[in-house]
Amino acid sequence: MAKSGSSQSVETDTEPVDRSHDTAAVDSDERKLMATLEGRSCPHCEGDGTLERGEYKGNAAVVCDGCETPRVQVWSPSGDD
Template sequence: MQYGRVQEIELLERLKGNDCQFCTDGSLVPGEYKGNSAVLCQSCQTPAVQLW
């Protein structure tokens, strides 16, 4: 299934602020991971989602 750009942005926005599932200290923030739009932990930098 392909998503349009609007759905991608909505997905990233929904995850913003959630607790990181990989560490105990961080929360998710929008950013970039390996050149792709992503939501990653502000503490451990692990991506929860990346889009390409």
């Protein structure tokens, strides 16, 4: 299935979520999601780490400062940068 040129995706854990609607709304949703998760305990390392905004494989992400597991990762499809 082809996606529109302005599509973006949000990945939570391992399941990607297609967010191919209005770009401004997507950016707002991304900021809200990242702000919501930032500062929480990492569920992967059972409370030893804290989730913080950062980068994972070149993408904006919320990553554990202890185990470095990304909990959310946001990217633009190739060619949309």
